[in-house]
Amino acid sequence: MGLKSKQQYFESLKDGREVFWGGERIEDVTTHPKFKIPLDVAAADYNYDDADARDVLTYTTEEGTQANRIFQIPRSSDDLMARVELYKHASIISGTSGVFMALLGIEDQLRAVKPMYADNIQRIYKHARDNDLRAAELITDAKGDRSRKAHQQDDPDLYLRIVERNDKGIVVRGAKLHITGAAIVHELVVMPTKTMNADEADYAVSFSVPANTPGVKMINRNFAPAELNEFDYPASARFSMPESFIVFDDVFVPWDRVFLAGEYELSMAFALSLGLWERTAGLIEAMEISQVMVGLAQLVTEQQGKGRNPAALSTIAELICYAETIRMGMEHACTNLETTPSGMVHPNVLAVNVAKYYYANNYHLMVKNLHDLAGGLVMTLPEEADLRSNEVGGYLRKYLHTKDDVDIEVRMRVYNLIRDLSADAYGGWQQVVSLQAGGGLFAQRVMMNRSYDMDAAREKALAHAGVVSA
Numbered sequence: 001m002g003l004k005s006k007q008q009y010f011e012s013l014k015d016g017r018e019v020f021w022g023g024e025r026i027e028d029v030t031t032h033p034k035f036k037i038p039l040d041v042a043a044a045d046y047n048y049d050d051a052d053a054r055d056v057l058t059y060t061t062e063e064g065t066q067a068n069r070i071f072q073i074p075r076s077s078d079d080l081m082a083r084v085e086l087y088k089h090a091s092i093i094s095g096t097s098g099v100f101m102a103l104l105g106i107e108d109q110l111r112a113v114k115p116m117y118a119d120n121i122q123r124i125y126k127h128a129r130d131n132d133l134r135a136a137e138l139i140t141d142a143k144g145d146r147s148r149k150a151h152q153q154d155d156p157d158l159y160l161r162i163v164e165r166n167d168k169g170i171v172v173r174g175a176k177l178h179i180t181g182a183a184i185v186h187e188l189v190v191m192p193t194k195t196m197n198a199d200e201a202d203y204a205v206s207f208s209v210p211a212n213t214p215g216v217k218m219i220n221r222n223f224a225p226a227e228l229n230e231f232d233y234p235a236s237a238r239f240s241m242p243e244s245f246i247v248f249d250d251v252f253v254p255w256d257r258v259f260l261a262g263e264y265e266l267s268m269a270f271a272l273s274l275g276l277w278e279r280t281a282g283l284i285e286a287m288e289i290s291q292v293m294v295g296l297a298q299l300v301t302e303q304q305g306k307g308r309n310p311a312a313l314s315t316i317a318e319l320i321c322y323a324e325t326i327r328m329g330m331e332h333a334c335t336n337l338e339t340t341p342s343g344m345v346h347p348n349v350l351a352v353n354v355a356k357y358y359y360a361n362n363y364h365l366m367v368k369n370l371h372d373l374a375g376g377l378v379m380t381l382p383e384e385a386d387l388r389s390n391e392v393g394g395y396l397r398k399y400l401h402t403k404d405d406v407d408i409e410v411r412m413r414v415y416n417l418i419r420d421l422s423a424d425a426y427g428g429w430q431q432v433v434s435l436q437a438g439g440g441l442f443a444q445r446v447m448m449n450r451s452y453d454m455d456a457a458r459e460k461a462l463a464h465a466g467v468v469s470a
């Protein structure tokens with residue numbers, strides 16, 4: 001019980017979970033080279049010995065104990081800002097553990113229909129909080145033919161479903177795809193990927209199971225090479241995480257871990273709540289990355305002696321506009337809070353969706369701007385080992401020279417970050433994630449349609465048209 005040390009976190013993962021990678025069964029993720037960097041990244045969130053980090057990472061619970069701030073239920077704007085600060089420093093594993101906020105956000109709706117579900121959420125949440133556990137978000141199903149509903153697929157398991165109910169619990173079968181970090185967390189929190197209808201009731205299912213539950217098989221891959229160094233891969237070394245293709249091969253879930261089992265009318269609430277918190281986390285990441293892109297654009301421009309070039313300055317202005325619009329959107333979302341009936345606050349739904357959409361819809365254009373400024377070295381810069389080589393290092397120092405005040409190593413680090421962040425390992429991941437994480441562009445358009453104050457807009461238009469008085 002209580003906060004875990006890094007060592008205790010590693011130990012806690014040696015639990016017999018079924019993990020695969022490249023066809024190999026991996027018995028112990030903590031000693032396998034493929035997981036070294038992801039584990040270093042995730043373990044940094046257990047760095048409670050550092051006093052400064054501890055302030056950001058922890059809070060005092062209602063019961064007076066210390067817990068990771070990821071479990072703090074926001075009750076005020078300050079709480080929410082502390083959460084934003086946490087996300088800026090924490091790994092994506094802490095981000096996915098925010099799934100508990102999505103569950104707690106719909107506790108009232110669940111309690112009204114079946115109090116057991118709300119009680120289960122509270123219990124699992126406290127279990128995770130008090131044992132300093134991390135969770136993965138298992139939402140996206142295989143989905144098969146997109147034009148057909150869950151129960152109409154050729155194979156009824158293409159969406160995860162209940163195949164048996166008994167007095168002890170339910171048995172589920174199916175797969176959840178693209179699940180970030182699952183192999184190195186403790187709890188697998190499952191939710192429906194979409195709104196389910198009456199004929200899809202068996203697919204309206206939500207629960208949480210430990211990662212070592214019998215029948216759960218996690219097949220992994222990653223965007224980054226298993227072995228990389230921080231000089232050549234500055235972004236991947238900080239963010240590398242495996243993604244899991246998770247199979248539920250007739251998995252038993254006891255009733256006290258079930259949050260939904262057939263009440264299809266509630267499936268939409270799960271999707272909406274998860275989407276909100278997922279997009280909020282995505283936006284915080286977007287604030288960080290867009291500011292870094294401005295910085296990189298400025299640095300590379302200065303280093304190449306183009307600091308006064310009107311074309312370069314105007315491209316940088318485009319990047320500034322992008323970064324600032326995202327930041328203002330996030331700020332607006334956090335100052336125009338909304339509150340659930342139980343008193344939990346969350347960022348403004350419309351603002352989060354507008355800002356997330358703007359970020360995702362323009363991300364690739366901003367990468368283009370950065371590449372346009374930076375030139376071919378983004379892809380062709382030799383590696384750190386060449387710089388350190390007695391034979392060729394001197395050539396690199398000679399021919400990468402631009403001006404006296406530009407240090408060659410700094411210049412190489414800037415290019416390496418541009419490449420890794422936008423055109424190589426992490427960059428490839430980010431190009432897809434910016435669009436898909438928290439649902440694709442269409443999902444945000446749907447939410448904008450749902451949450452915009454259309455009555456007010458309609459009235460205003462009618463007033464301007466002279467149909468009604470202003």
Ligand SMILES: Cc1cc2nc3c(=O)[nH]c(=O)nc-3n(C[C@H](O)[C@H](O)[C@H](O)COP(=O)(O)OP(=O)(O)OC[C@H]3O[C@@H](n4cnc5c(N)ncnc54)[C@H](O)[C@@H]3O)c2cc1C
Nearest residue numbers: 137138139140146147178179180432436437438439440442
């Ligand atoms: C790196 C990465 C990490 C991720 N991490 C997680 C995670 O941790 N947990 C998790 O649950 N998910 C995760 N996801 C999944 C992500 O949420 C989905 O990729 C996203 O919701 C899109 O779903 P999909 O991939 O099945 O694509 P699709 O649903 O096939 O969507 C692709 C496109 O098709 C469109 N489309 C879909 N259905 C129809 C239709 N019937 N008619 C017309 N057009 C349609 C969509 O609007 C979209 O434009 C991750 C994804 C990535 C890439």
